[in-house]
Amino acid sequence: AMASEKGLMMATTTSTDNTGLLDYLMPQFKKDTGIAIKWTATGTGKALKLGQRCDVDVLLVHAPPAEKKYIDAGYGKNRREIMYNDFVIIGPDTDPAGIKGKNVRDALETIRKNKATFVSRGDDSGTNKKEKLLWNATGKPLPEKENWYVQAGQGMLSTINVTEERQGYTMTDRGTYIKYQSQKQDQPMLKVLVQGDAILLNQYSVVGVNPKNCPNAKYALAMEFSDWMAGPRAQKLIGEFRLLGKPLFTPNAK
Amino acid sequence: MEFIISGVVQAIFLLASGDSSTWSAVAVTLKVSTCSMLMSMAAGLPCGFLIGYFDFRGKRALRTVLDTMLALPTVFIGLLVYAFISNQGPLGEFNLLFSLGGIAVGQTLLAFPIVTALTAVTIEAIDPQLKLTLISLGAGKKNILATCLWEVRFGILAAAVTAYGRVMTEVGISMMVGGNIKWHTRTITTAIALETGKGMFANGIALGVVLITIAFGVNLSLSFLRKQ
Amino acid sequence: MEFIISGVVQAIFLLASGDSSTWSAVAVTLKVSTCSMLMSMAAGLPCGFLIGYFDFRGKRALRTVLDTMLALPTVFIGLLVYAFISNQGPLGEFNLLFSLGGIAVGQTLLAFPIVTALTAVTIEAIDPQLKLTLISLGAGKKNILATCLWEVRFGILAAAVTAYGRVMTEVGISMMVGGNIKWHTRTITTAIALETGKGMFANGIALGVVLITIAFGVNLSLSFLRKQ
Amino acid sequence: MKSPLAYHFNQVEHYYGTNKALDIKELAIPRGSITGIAGPNGSGKSTLLKLMTFAESPRFGEILFNGKKEHLFSPSVRFEISLLTQKPYLLKRTVFENTAYGLKIRKNSKDIRARVEEALSKVGLPFEDFAKRRWHQLSGGEAQRVALAARLALHPQVLLLDEPTASVDAESAARIRDASLAARRDWGTTLVIVSHDPQWLNEISDTTLHLFEGKAVKPGRNTMIPGPWTTQPNHMAFCDLGGGQRFFAPDPPARDAMGLISAHDIKLDPPEKSREFTNQLEGIVTHLVLDPKTAMVIASIRVGDLMVITLIDQQTVAASGLYPGRVVTLFARPSAVTWL
Amino acid sequence: MKSPLAYHFNQVEHYYGTNKALDIKELAIPRGSITGIAGPNGSGKSTLLKLMTFAESPRFGEILFNGKKEHLFSPSVRFEISLLTQKPYLLKRTVFENTAYGLKIRKNSKDIRARVEEALSKVGLPFEDFAKRRWHQLSGGEAQRVALAARLALHPQVLLLDEPTASVDAESAARIRDASLAARRDWGTTLVIVSHDPQWLNEISDTTLHLFEGKAVKPGRNTMIPGPWTTQPNHMAFCDLGGGQRFFAPDPPARDAMGLISAHDIKLDPPEKSREFTNQLEGIVTHLVLDPKTAMVIASIRVGDLMVITLIDQQTVAASGLYPGRVVTLFARPSAVTWL
Ligand SMILES: Nc1ncnc2c1ncn2[C@@H]1O[C@H](COP(=O)(O)OP(=O)(O)OP(=O)(O)O)[C@@H](O)[C@H]1O
Numbered sequence A: 001a002m003a004s005e006k007g008l009m010m011a012t013t014t015s016t017d018n019t020g021l022l023d024y025l026m027p028q029f030k031k032d033t034g035i036a037i038k039w040t041a042t043g044t045g046k047a048l049k050l051g052q053r054c055d056v057d058v059l060l061v062h063a064p065p066a067e068k069k070y071i072d073a074g075y076g077k078n079r080r081e082i083m084y085n086d087f088v089i090i091g092p093d094t095d096p097a098g099i100k101g102k103n104v105r106d107a108l109e110t111i112r113k114n115k116a117t118f119v120s121r122g123d124d125s126g127t128n129k130k131e132k133l134l135w136n137a138t139g140k141p142l143p144e145k146e147n148w149y150v151q152a153g154q155g156m157l158s159t160i161n162v163t164e165e166r167q168g169y170t171m172t173d174r175g176t177y178i179k180y181q182s183q184k185q186d187q188p189m190l191k192v193l194v195q196g197d198a199i200l201l202n203q204y205s206v207v208g209v210n211p212k213n214c215p216n217a218k219y220a221l222a223m224e225f226s227d228w229m230a231g232p233r234a235q236k237l238i239g240e241f242r243l244l245g246k247p248l249f250t251p252n253a254k
Numbered sequence B, C: 001m002e003f004i005i006s007g008v009v010q011a012i013f014l015l016a017s018g019d020s021s022t023w024s025a026v027a028v029t030l031k032v033s034t035c036s037m038l039m040s041m042a043a044g045l046p047c048g049f050l051i052g053y054f055d056f057r058g059k060r061a062l063r064t065v066l067d068t069m070l071a072l073p074t075v076f077i078g079l080l081v082y083a084f085i086s087n088q089g090p091l092g093e094f095n096l097l098f099s100l101g102g103i104a105v106g107q108t109l110l111a112f113p114i115v116t117a118l119t120a121v122t123i124e125a126i127d128p129q130l131k132l133t134l135i136s137l138g139a140g141k142k143n144i145l146a147t148c149l150w151e152v153r154f155g156i157l158a159a160a161v162t163a164y165g166r167v168m169t170e171v172g173i174s175m176m177v178g179g180n181i182k183w184h185t186r187t188i189t190t191a192i193a194l195e196t197g198k199g200m201f202a203n204g205i206a207l208g209v210v211l212i213t214i215a216f217g218v219n220l221s222l223s224f225l226r227k228q
Numbered sequence D, E: 001m002k003s004p005l006a007y008h009f010n011q012v013e014h015y016y017g018t019n020k021a022l023d024i025k026e027l028a029i030p031r032g033s034i035t036g037i038a039g040p041n042g043s044g045k046s047t048l049l050k051l052m053t054f055a056e057s058p059r060f061g062e063i064l065f066n067g068k069k070e071h072l073f074s075p076s077v078r079f080e081i082s083l084l085t086q087k088p089y090l091l092k093r094t095v096f097e098n099t100a101y102g103l104k105i106r107k108n109s110k111d112i113r114a115r116v117e118e119a120l121s122k123v124g125l126p127f128e129d130f131a132k133r134r135w136h137q138l139s140g141g142e143a144q145r146v147a148l149a150a151r152l153a154l155h156p157q158v159l160l161l162d163e164p165t166a167s168v169d170a171e172s173a174a175r176i177r178d179a180s181l182a183a184r185r186d187w188g189t190t191l192v193i194v195s196h197d198p199q200w201l202n203e204i205s206d207t208t209l210h211l212f213e214g215k216a217v218k219p220g221r222n223t224m225i226p227g228p229w230t231t232q233p234n235h236m237a238f239c240d241l242g243g244g245q246r247f248f249a250p251d252p253p254a255r256d257a258m259g260l261i262s263a264h265d266i267k268l269d270p271p272e273k274s275r276e277f278t279n280q281l282e283g284i285v286t287h288l289v290l291d292p293k294t295a296m297v298i299a300s301i302r303v304g305d306l307m308v309i310t311l312i313d314q315q316t317v318a319a320s321g322l323y324p325g326r327v328v329t330l331f332a333r334p335s336a337v338t339w340l
């Protein structure tokens, strides 16, 4: 990737960057290790692709099944779980379909039955992958072509905006929801209706780029990064990170 | 490299097989860009003509402003339009957000300065004799407008084609105002952005080739206008 | 609506306070766009001149291809350039990926057809007498090129300004090739895209205003060229 | 009741920037007349015609058309006044479309083809050969004539022609003359024609207005004596004509004043004895041209560097055995000189 | 050794599309000569000049310049041949810059100002008044003269002028004549000049080439009789001249053939008795013009619609009491007619 000696190039998902976590964390990493890290924030799909094509050295992503496939294909190596936050299903306060308090499976069933508007990111991002997983867990096919199933093909916040305009439901990561909430001066039109299900966990991991696939990749530095992220100092910092006063990520490195 | 080749192959496949989501995006792109080109030409040609034909105080300043408008980022235009047509905006009741109409409005704003600025400079380059010639043959104001534009039709065509290229390829407005909603407001360019974001580079290339094929078709059918 | 106002206020603040990340993006934008404009003008003016000045077989076909190239989506160009300069691409060893040079290459590809097509149509509109006049005054090939371009300098200026607007505002190439890396390859437009993606619409507007201010400054300093 | 005057100029002045291009105290052009406009380059001829189309307004003064103040785009101006500009512009279309343009604007679409054919034949361009040619497939003179045909096709009330015969061959010049005369006869057209060919202009026009530096020179045939004038103590100034000859005139207003002397004041025979001093000039006859209207002979006589013009009747030419190449002596009273 | 011929045309034909515009079997233009080119509109004059600049190559045949085959951009063509086009184009700059353009290209930068001043004064434009004007601030004739000045400033070896006096006043026309003669005298320039003003052209040129439909007409002063010809059983055809007069000629090649008769073959006195039939035509003298070079008088006589040209010496004019307006009888042998 980059020419500099101790430079590390990372591809990450937009959520880590958009929440400001990296801007908070990375100067510390530099200070501790002397490694200059640069990152490009993209969709999970593109991030994985950049790693597969050896354009970056390390990934910070949140799509465990895709990551596993990726490693099995020989593109990635040494996946390490770092932290998680969770997904929630949000919808209008009035909750026309009546999903509030239900578990994920029932909630989605209810939406499907009522043909209530559901906005999907539809961009194959980590979040989108998770959402598709949830639909699959209901045992019925993805409502790809249903009129009420809106595929926005955009980032999370834009998708929430679409949902608000359409008075529909959507699934979002909590970080973005907090941002949305604060933008609406804590009086958001969309409220959290479903949360806390184990299936809603959103696991972030660091994956190294496999040096077998990419001999030029700085695997050693990538591992240094991975170690640091999993280390006590970074874990503590992650735990302390607040967005608008609310904790966002729960460190869970083993 | 390999994804370019597979992208091109796939483009042929997409077009030939009549892949419905691709064709939906093609239809949306054509609908919206046609609409916004018509609107921006209808407004831009007369404005450009007036600026190019007449000398007036502040003309140079106006030209500078117009040239600056050529550098309006599409996301910016998208945000502006969004501000007006979102539910909380002053034009919220027209339900333009996430609709083709909304995108067309934004793209019109995008194309208008291009059409206007290029028309103005083309009209300005007209032989000063033409003005007096037309008057002396009895041309009225509308005749003068029409004949001048026709005299420089190649320049106008270039303005239109440039604006069309801009409109066809923009992402910011379609994304922000249209919302990239599959089957509804997903254009080819937002689809390319989406595929690329997913890491499906070959798909992106394929859709790009589709777009270029359309543009080529449009330009081919315009090229008869270029006959001397 | 309210975010527009707060965006404008913030823009003034950003520019006045010398916000370092903003100024970094401004510097990147100026560097890259200047570089790509210089390259595309250097290549596009002579090409446009040749196409406009001479009559040759296949001219109309070439023009159609050129017009089609005006409709190359920036993401598509970004993908193409990426394919060549990524580590697995044929030019991987030049380390152009995620660098300003890579962006400049892509933007040059973007601006070149605009400069060429508009130059060609402007040159074509030149009074056919000019050709013979220049020859009869002893102009050589280079003199003819230079004098013809100077004769239609307003048209050339318009071509340059249009291309500049396109280059300044493009996102696809900067994003794909540059990677939107803060302090390094983040341009104003990719920053706008980022802020907008985060839902920070006011920030997006603010950066848009910054970009427009720069464009205005550039155009203002060019507007003296428009003096008759 | 329509005014008998097509145009009436009243204290008209026109400027380009600060440069006065035209200064006409009064000018009356009757309907159905043919007015020739002559004068050196830059004397304001084209400017005068432009003002007559109302495409521009004079900085000062007023121009009445048919007795009324008029403005551009008023129907009587638009459809009735047609100007052939000095450098005619052809639309980027065929010859037919160029000629038919004004007719189409007038929604006068039934006999367009016949009118175009008529107009083209008037300027000597066969319809079959030329109608389908494109604007750039014409020689200089052909283009000029197409432009004229486009005006003739309109049958306008007023036809303003700015050098219609420049770069046109002699045969076509004659055709253009005939077409102009026919326009007056058949449609009652008022014509104003600028030309640098004095003979051609004289053949065609009822009167000729001579312009000089934007001002109208007194009508009739005049010889211009450009100075510079050397003033003598006796209030008599002289201008060197070259070849040792001098032309004397009293009190020039300026060193570079332009003196004017009418052709009638140049005599071939010595005047009867008078106390007044007389210029006596030797020259060579270079042209003898018949003025078909007055049946007088216009003689151009080269005196030094100056071309002196005088009018002689045919009998006198015959009697005095004048022929081109003959050396003659001319007489002129200094007091006959007027100043511009 | 340089060829004594500036130009040599050999079987040159040039076409626009399928339309033959020029067909010159042979043409030799000596160095330092002044060649006039005359002919009706569309006869190929401008085409001829364009070929002489080598800006275009003739479809067939070859043109030698100074004895050599040449091509555009070869230095001897580029810097030595200068053409004033028929519709001169001024660069969008000042008069000074227009005039200096060619000099600057020649990197001849030390005395540019002096050269420009000289050139402008040669065409009668005072440097102070005009140098700083912009291209559009000129009258038609002034623009024409600026364009000429730009060519004169170059002191070229060959100067091709396409209607330099169109829309130029009489005084300037005289100036342009003088400048052309001076160019030959001072710089040895070869000039080729197209003009529709036969008198002006005659005054200036050594020989005049008459073109008609792209072909060179036999040199000298000729009257053209355009037909149509009505053939009679006795092989004698006639052309109606109007006013009941007919011109007879034997065997026209076509109904519309153009007949030519030299001025020398038109006589004022009846020929001695001969068996040959003689055309006898009645006409009115309209112009008597002195040819300064031969000191002969060129008489134009209107016969019906035809202008017949004949050359008479001064004595005869004086003796036979010829004057403009007089009715005369002309005689011409039918066999003197040649066909184009
Ligand atoms: N656009 C202009 N700007 C400034 N001066 C001008 C402009 N047009 C004409 N002039 C000047 O005004 C005067 C009159 O010009 P005009 O064209 O009427 O002359 P003209 O009599 O038609 O001459 P010509 O015989 O050369 O056509 C000239 O001195 C000319 O230089």
Ligand SMILES: Nc1ncnc2c1ncn2[C@@H]1O[C@H](COP(=O)(O)OP(=O)(O)OP(=O)(O)O)[C@@H](O)[C@H]1O
Pocket: D136, D137, D138, D139, D140, D141, D142, D167, D169, E016, E017, E019, E020, E021, E039, E040, E041, E042, E043, E044, E045, E046, E047, E048, E086
């Ligand atoms: N570009 C062209 N395409 C087709 N035909 C042309 C073109 N230019 C000239 N012609 C034709 O070629 C012939 C010769 O043209 P040319 O310009 O040489 O005539 P010319 O003798 O200069 O006439 P003029 O006195 O009107 O200037 C004419 O019949 C003209 O119509």
Ligand SMILES: [Mg+2]
Pocket: D045, D046, D047, D086, D162, E139, E140, E141
């Ligand atoms: Mg004029």
Ligand SMILES: [Mg+2]
Pocket: D139, D140, D141, E045, E046, E047, E086, E162
């Ligand atoms: Mg010509």
